[in-house]
Amino acid sequence: MTIKDDNERQRKVLLDRREALTCMTWAGTGLLWAMNGGAPLTKGLIGDAYAAPAPKEFTFVQISDSHIGFNKPANPDAMGTLKEAIAKIKALPVQPAFMIHTGDISHLSKDEEFDNADQLIKEAGLPVFYVPGEHDVIDDGRGQSYRTRYGKNAHGSGWHSFDYNGVHYIGLVNVMDLKAGGLGNLGDEQLTWLEKDVSSLSSSTPLVVFAHIPLWTVYPEWGWGTNDAAKALSTLKRFGSLTVLNGHIHQIMQKVEGNAVFHTARSTAFPQPAPGTASSPGPMKVPAGELRNYLGIASVSFVANSKPLAIMDAALSANPAL
Amino acid sequence: MIPNQSWSLFFGLLAALILTTCLGPEAKAETAPSVHIDNFTFTPQEITITRGTTLTWVNDDDIPHAIAATNKAFRSKAMDTEQKFSFTFTEPGTYEYFCSLHPHMQGKVIVKE
Numbered sequence: 001m002t003i004k005d006d007n008e009r010q011r012k013v014l015l016d017r018r019e020a021l022t023c024m025t026w027a028g029t030g031l032l033w034a035m036n037g038g039a040p041l042t043k044g045l046i047g048d049a050y051a052a053p054a055p056k057e058f059t060f061v062q063i064s065d066s067h068i069g070f071n072k073p074a075n076p077d078a079m080g081t082l083k084e085a086i087a088k089i090k091a092l093p094v095q096p097a098f099m100i101h102t103g104d105i106s107h108l109s110k111d112e113e114f115d116n117a118d119q120l121i122k123e124a125g126l127p128v129f130y131v132p133g134e135h136d137v138i139d140d141g142r143g144q145s146y147r148t149r150y151g152k153n154a155h156g157s158g159w160h161s162f163d164y165n166g167v168h169y170i171g172l173v174n175v176m177d178l179k180a181g182g183l184g185n186l187g188d189e190q191l192t193w194l195e196k197d198v199s200s201l202s203s204s205t206p207l208v209v210f211a212h213i214p215l216w217t218v219y220p221e222w223g224w225g226t227n228d229a230a231k232a233l234s235t236l237k238r239f240g241s242l243t244v245l246n247g248h249i250h251q252i253m254q255k256v257e258g259n260a261v262f263h264t265a266r267s268t269a270f271p272q273p274a275p276g277t278a279s280s281p282g283p284m285k286v287p288a289g290e291l292r293n294y295l296g297i298a299s300v301s302f303v304a305n306s307k308p309l310a311i312m313d314a315a316l317s318a319n320p321a322l
Numbered sequence: 323m324i325p326n327q328s329w330s331l332f333f334g335l336l337a338a339l340i341l342t343t344c345l346g347p348e349a350k351a352e353t354a355p356s357v358h359i360d361n362f363t364f365t366p367q368e369i370t371i372t373r374g375t376t377l378t379w380v381n382d383d384d385i386p387h388a389i390a391a392t393n394k395a396f397r398s399k400a401m402d403t404e405q406k407f408s409f410t411f412t413e414p415g416t417y418e419y420f421c422s423l424h425p426h427m428q429g430k431v432i433v434k435e
Contacts (some may be wrong), residue, residue, distance in 0.1 A: 072384040091417035134423045180392045223426040226422035280362035
């Protein structure tokens with residue numbers, strides 16, 4: 001290899017980085033955020049995703065951490081911002097097929113909090129699939145209220161699966177029976193169920209797994225990870241396309257590992273600090289005018305014959321809607 | 323006579339004030355030891371009390387927390403901001419506990435005879 005080749009390559013890397021940074025700028029304004037097999041999004045993929053949608057393309061939307069009942073200074077109006085998130089979903093140019101909520105619907109598992117959340121969420125007019133966050137299982141019955149409302153067709157503490165348009169969706173619960181010093185927890189009963197749930201699926205079936213606490217270790221010092229996630233991922237490793245959607249950390253994070261794409265969504269209620277940037281993961285107070293830059297929804301597109309699912313995050317402040 | 327009476331009253335009040343100021347908090351601390359929760363941290367993180375003492379946890383954080391002993395000796399409901407949980411320790415020993423919502427938060431109670 002000559003020096004010229006090296007320079008050529010370096011220039012190419014820089015160009016790629018510049019392209020990536022362009023995408024990052026979009027992310028900063030909350031308009032668009034996507035990923036593709038470990039590499040930052042290329043313009044080509046944006047073109048593919050937007051200009052030439054495959055006939056079988058469909059989208060679903062993810063919301064998370066609405067914390068209805070929260071009224072502290074970081075956001076005294078969590079109902080108002082959830083309402084804005086739902087309005088944003090209704091304004092999407094292509095209506096999603098359904099919605100998933102990755103937990104912490106309520107702040108204190110109170111009936112009126114669930115009632116208020118339900119009233120707002122049903123305005124979207126979409127089927128909704130839930131998994132609980134730790135804030136949804138702190139009633140006296142340790143999640144009884146949640147399970148009565150949202151877990152009718154679920155197993156155990158609320159895990160379930162369903163199929164839509166050739167994609168298999170698995171909602172996991174990792175907020176029960178947390179151990180001292182530990183992270184999120186799936187437990188053996190759920191892991192055994194997971195093995196059975198996917199046993200008859202072809203490895204080419206795209207999988208979407210959603211759970212509240214990240215299924216990858218984001219920051220163990222703040223409990224941002226799941227102890228036995230590796231066992232679940234080992235069960236799923238034969239699948240060619242695995243998209244993992246989480247909440248809990250109230251900010252966007254992503255990781256790509258082999259065929260798996262991990263993504264966490266923003267909250268609709270209040271932001272939390274980036275790992276290690278504060279003394280604790282408590283609600284982050286931002287100037288009132290900036291709050292909506294930190295809150296938002298995620299829209300996931302499935303394009304037939306395209307391996308990774310494109311995930312686009314939109315901040316509440318983003319205008320126009322995606 | 324009148325000035326003397328005033329001085330007596332003044333010194334009397336002063337003595338009462340000093341007694342209240344010096345003894346008040348100490349006496350209070352002895353009867354009601356507490357652990358405060360703020361910023362996802364227990365303060366003090368380790369506390370030593372004597373057998374029969376009632377310990378109170380106070381949530382000063384803007385997020386709910388819940389107390390759970392690792393050996394399951396005690397467990398609170400979720401405590402929202404300003405809510406409290408108390409437990410009376412009748413057996414000496416070391417009790418490790420954590421927040422059952424945020425298990426990275428841990429603390430210790432040492433109960434002596």
